[in-house]
Structure formats: structure tokens, C-alpha cells
Amino acid sequence: MKKLLVLAAILYFVLSSNGAAQKRAPDAKASVATPHQLRSLKVSGTTLYTDKEILAASGLRLGQDVAEGDFKEAAQRIGDSGLFSDVVYSFSYSDAGVKVEFQLTDNKKSDLLPAHFENFVWFTDAELLSALQERVPLFKNSVPASGRMADRVAESLQALLTERHLPGRVEHLRQSKQEGGELIAVEYRVADITTSIRSVEFPGASPQQAVFLERGARTLLEAEYFRSKLAAVAQFDLRPLFLQRGYLKASFSPSEARVVADTKTRKDTPSSDIEVEVTVPVMPGKVYSVSGVTWRGSSAVTSDEASSVFHLAVDRPADAVRMASDEENLISLYHSRGYMTAEVKSEAQLDDEKSTVHYDMNITEGDLYKMGELEILGVDTPSKDRLNEAWKLREGQPYNAEYVRKFGEDAPRLLPRGLRYSLSVNEQLDKKDKLVDVTLHFKVQ
Numbered sequence: 001m002k003k004l005l006v007l008a009a010i011l012y013f014v015l016s017s018n019g020a021a022q023k024r025a026p027d028a029k030a031s032v033a034t035p036h037q038l039r040s041l042k043v044s045g046t047t048l049y050t051d052k053e054i055l056a057a058s059g060l061r062l063g064q065d066v067a068e069g070d071f072k073e074a075a076q077r078i079g080d081s082g083l084f085s086d087v088v089y090s091f092s093y094s095d096a097g098v099k100v101e102f103q104l105t106d107n108k109k110s111d112l113l114p115a116h117f118e119n120f121v122w123f124t125d126a127e128l129l130s131a132l133q134e135r136v137p138l139f140k141n142s143v144p145a146s147g148r149m150a151d152r153v154a155e156s157l158q159a160l161l162t163e164r165h166l167p168g169r170v171e172h173l174r175q176s177k178q179e180g181g182e183l184i185a186v187e188y189r190v191a192d193i194t195t196s197i198r199s200v201e202f203p204g205a206s207p208q209q210a211v212f213l214e215r216g217a218r219t220l221l222e223a224e225y226f227r228s229k230l231a232a233v234a235q236f237d238l239r240p241l242f243l244q245r246g247y248l249k250a251s252f253s254p255s256e257a258r259v260v261a262d263t264k265t266r267k268d269t270p271s272s273d274i275e276v277e278v279t280v281p282v283m284p285g286k287v288y289s290v291s292g293v294t295w296r297g298s299s300a301v302t303s304d305e306a307s308s309v310f311h312l313a314v315d316r317p318a319d320a321v322r323m324a325s326d327e328e329n330l331i332s333l334y335h336s337r338g339y340m341t342a343e344v345k346s347e348a349q350l351d352d353e354k355s356t357v358h359y360d361m362n363i364t365e366g367d368l369y370k371m372g373e374l375e376i377l378g379v380d381t382p383s384k385d386r387l388n389e390a391w392k393l394r395e396g397q398p399y400n401a402e403y404v405r406k407f408g409e410d411a412p413r414l415l416p417r418g419l420r421y422s423l424s425v426n427e428q429l430d431k432k433d434k435l436v437d438v439t440l441h442f443k444v445q
Contacts (some may be wrong), residue, residue, distance in 0.1 A: 015224060036065045039097030046084070047102040054078065054102060058136035075102070075207050081138055082147015083107055111158035111176070112142040114430025115153065118226045121257040121276050122166055141427035143186050145174070150186050157188060159166050167191040167272045187228070193272040198260060204282040211283070212241050230255040234280055242284060245339035248350065248357060249285035254280075290318050291356035293334055297363035306330055306361070318348075318357050334365065335401035340429055340436060341366035361375040367386055369399045372428075379415060386414045387440070399436045402429070408440070420445045 027374040042109040043054045058074035060066065071089050079087040086105035120128055132139050135156035136149065142295065143150040150172060158170040168190035176184045200217045202210055216238050220230070234252040242250035257276040290312050327344050331385055334342035347360040371393050376384050376426065390410075393403050408423050417419055425438040 016161065016353045018091065034065065035095055036067065037096065037097040038062055038064050038066045040438045042099070042101045044101065044103050045086075046106050048083075048106055048140075049104070050243050050330075050378070053137050054104070056100075057081065060100075066100075071100055072395075074444050078102065078104070079147045081152075082144030083138055084150050105145060111145055113145055113150075113183055114142050115139075115150075116175075116185050116186060116187045117228065118191060118228060119193070119195050119257075120157070120188075121195055121274065122164070124256065125254075126432060136219065137160070145183050153186075154188060161190070178377075189226070193274060195257070195274045196222050197225050198222075198275045198279050200278045202280055202281060202282045209242075209282070209284060213238055216241055216281075225257055226279060227255055230280060234393065238280075241319045243320035244322060246287040246289065246319070247284050248288045248318060248320060248348065249283075251283050251285075253281040253283070256280065283300050286355050288318050288350060288355055288357040290314050290316060291351070291354070291358045293359045293361060294364070295361050297365065299426070300339055300365050301330070301333055301363075302366075306363075307331070310335060312359065323359075332402065335399075336403070338368045338370065338398035338400065339365045340369045340399065340401070340427075367434050367435045369429065369434050369436050371397050371399050372396050372430060372433075372437040375437070376442070377439065378398055379419070383415050387411060391413060411440070411442075415442070 038060060039060070041051060041055045041058070043049065043051045043059060043179065046054075049057075050439075055062070057078055060070065061076050066353065068091070073085045077087050083106065084104045085107050086103075086195050088103040089100060090103075091100040099427055103410065107187045110123065117125075117128060123131070129139075129141065132153060134150050139149065139153060143153060154170050154172045160166075161168055161170065169192050170188060171191045172186055172188045174183050175187050176183050197220050199290070200214070200220050202213045205213055213371060218234060223229070229298075231254065234255075239250055239252065258279075258281050260277050262274050292314060293310070293312055295306055298306055309330045311393050312326075323346070327346065330344055331342055342368070343361045345364075347362065349358040353359070372386070372395060374391060374393075376387050391407065393400060393407075404427070408425055412421060412425060420444045422445050424441045424443070426441070428437040428439070429435075430437065
């Protein structure tokens with residue numbers, strides 16, 4: 001009987017111990033990290049990106065089980081962005097988990113191209129940037145000239161349109177000032193839609209300024225909306241309206257558009273014909289009046305003669321548009337006296353406190369050129385003889401570009417009646433002998 005009680009007690013102790021062990025086992029297992037679990041990711045070398053941004057771009061997640069192959073893939077993703085010239089990683093294992101460090105070398109800032117968004121009219125700039133950074137963590141309003149980032153931005157923009165059931169197809173193009181030239185930007189636009197402009201407003205302009213701005217922007221109404229087009233109109237059509245009134249520091253911010261009409265051609269398909277209201281913020285600045293003009297380097301043309309060509313009235317608002325035209329007229333005056341390489345460079349000295357501008361006009365006259373050979377083409381012999389006889393600017397005389405212009409205007413009376421001629425004038429400068437050879441080429445229209 002005693003033996004049975006002892007065996008029963010032993011059995012109870014064993015069963016109780018196993019049960020307690022089974023209850024404690026899950027807790028003990030949960031408190032111990034596996035040696036293959038990613039515990040930290042650190043970044044060195046880059047001055048542009050944080051550990052958090054690189055982690056998001058790598059495709060890795062803290063807490064996941066990792067092996068060296070995962071780090072190779074992560075380094076490949078980071079390198080494919082095109083943002084770094086060198087990507088090196090190192091890692092270490094311990095009972096606490098895996099630590100990895102990426103050593104990155106930033107590409108030159110000159111290798112980055114600004115990203116321009118032409119007609120994503122459903123989003124503000126802030127909304128678009130936020131949405132893109134969720135999908136492309138290393139995107140900061142610019143993309144590298146090489147690598148996959150530019151394509152990833154386009155793919156993310158397309159996904160954004162699809163998710164929100166918006167029409168259009170995203171395209172992107174690397175831009176340069178001339179074919180084959182240096183890249184200057186990457187342009188993103190939505191194709192297969194038409195965004196017409198219903199109205200244009202100019203926040204920041206006074207009521208008087210708004211009048212001439214709206215008049216100058218009439219050609220934009222009902223035109224298709226593209227940010228680059230608005231920027232060009234602001235720079236070349238609207239800014240001169242300020243410059244001629246003395247607002248020498250007037251500038252415009254990038255345009256913004258708000259969708260005001262988006263009808264549906266079918267119940268499940270948004271229309272590709274969209275109307276937008278456009279705002280072009282303007283910073284007029286102050287009006288500058290002319291305080292004086294100083295001429296330097298003029299001898300063939302006196303300061304009084306040069307001043308008579310310019311329309312810069314002291315104590316009056318500076319008309320920068322008229323001034324540019326006056327500079328061309330002064331160059332023409334020099335050309336009429338044989339100084340064919342003359343240059344005029346103006347320097348505006350602004351006094352913000354007094355709201356005045358003083359102009360320093362620096363003239364480089366260059367060498368005096370003389371008349372070289374005359375060649376007349378495109379007419380019969382009698383007409384050529386009459387033209388040669390009427391030509392009074394002889395070889396060796398100081399060249400006069402104004403004479404050539406007037407001769408071209410008078411030439412038709414020396415040509416056969418009943419025919420209409422066009423005239424092209426070619427002035428070929430001989431920089432060694434300081435001569436101008438002139439070719440008059442007549443062509444029957």
C-alpha cells in the first residue's frame with residue numbers, strides 16, 4: 001500500500017511538472033529573439049537621406065527573418081534608384097538578432113533633375129509630393145538622370161490615378177534645351193485628357209494690376225492647361241507688363257489649377273474633358289524710378305547722342321521693356337558708323353530704400369569696319385548694272401549698315417516693272433582685314 005502511494009505521488013509530481021512546463025513554454029519562447037531577425041538598419045555616407053528613408057526604400061522590415069541574399073537584393077534596389085554612385089553593406093549576427101549597415105555615396109547634385117508635373121489638376125503640390133513619397137520613399141522633387149527612379153515615379157503616378165478612378169495615362173520625358181543637349185528636367189504629364197482653362201486669377205496683384213494682367217491672359221481662356229505653358233506666358237507676356245511700369249523685381253509663382261467640371265460620359269467612366277480654374281500667384285514688388293544714367297566707353301557715339309536714343313527719364317518709373325528696345329537702337333547707331341561688333345551692357349544699381357535705379361551703360365565699341373566687296377544675285381544684267389551704279393558706299397569707306405538697309409528699301413524702283421522681288425542681305429565680316437562683304441540676293445516672288 002505504501003508503494004502504491006509513493007508511485008501515485010511520483011506520478012502526480014511528474015504530471016504536474018509537465019503541465020507547468022507546457023504552460024510556461026510559450027512565454028519563454030516569445031521572450032527570446034531569433035539570431036536571424038533584423039533588429040536595426042543604419043546608414044552612413046549619405047548627407048541627403050535618413051535611416052528611415054533608406055529602410056523604406058530597401059524593401060526590408062525590422063523584425064523579419066533575413067539572410068545575406070536579402071541584403072544583396074536591398075542593395076540592388078537602393079542602387080537601381082540612380083541616387084548613389086556606390087552602395088556597400090555589412091551585417092553582423094548575434095543572439096539579439098541581425099544588424100545591417102549601408103555605406104552610401106551620394107551622386108553629385110548636378111546629376112539630379114527637377115521633376116515637373118504638368119497637368120495633375122486633381123492634386124495640390126503638397127498632396128502630390130506626399131502621395132509620391134509614400135510610394136517612392138527617396139523622392140524629393142527631383143530624380144537622377146540615370147537609374148530607375150524616374151520610371152518608378154511615373155508608375156506611382158499612374159497607380160495614383162487608377163486608385164482614385166481618374167482618367168488619363170501618365171507619360172514622362174527627359175527635357176533638354178536643344179536636341180542632344182544637356183538634360184535640364186523630367187516632365188510628367190497626363191495624356192489622353194483635355195484640361196481647358198475656364199478662368200485665370202492672379203493672387204497678390206492689386207485691382208489695377210489685375211486689369212492689365214487679365215487683359216494679357218485672354219489668350220489662355222479655353223486653351224489647354226499645362227504648367228509650362230502658363231510659366232512661359234507669365235515670363236514673356238505678363239512680366240513685361242510689370243517691367244514697363246517700373247516693377248523691376250516682379251515675379252510669378254508656379255500656377256495652380258482646380259477642377260471645376262468633370263462630367264461623366266458613362267456612369268463608370270470619368271470624362272477626359274476637364275475644366276479648370278487657374279491661379280498664377282504674383283509678387284509685384286515696388287516701383288523703381290530712374291535716378292540717373294552713366295555712360296562708359298563711348299567715343300564714336302557721344303554720350304548726348306546715346307542719351308537721345310534712350311527714353312530713361314529721371315524721376316520717372318523705369319521702363320525696362322523700352323530700355324531693351326533702346327539698346328538695340330543704340331547698337332544700330334554704332335553699326336551705321338562701321339562699328340559692327342559694338343556691345344552695350346547695362347547694369348542696374350537698385351536702391352531699395354529709395355525705390356530708385358541708376359543705370360551704368362558700359363559700351364564696348366570694337367573695331368571700325370570698312371566696306372568690302374559688293375555682290376548682287378538673282379537679277380538680269382541690266383538690273384545689276386543699275387543697282388551697281390546706284391550703290392554709293394565704296395570699298396574702303398567706313399561701313400554703314402543703315403545705308404544698306406535703306407538701299408534695300410529703294411532697290412525695287414531699279415528692277416523690272418511687273419515683277420515682285422524679295423531681298424535677303426548677307427553681311428560677311430572679315431575680322432582679319434576689318435571689312436564687310438555684302439551680298440544682295442533678289443528672288444522673284
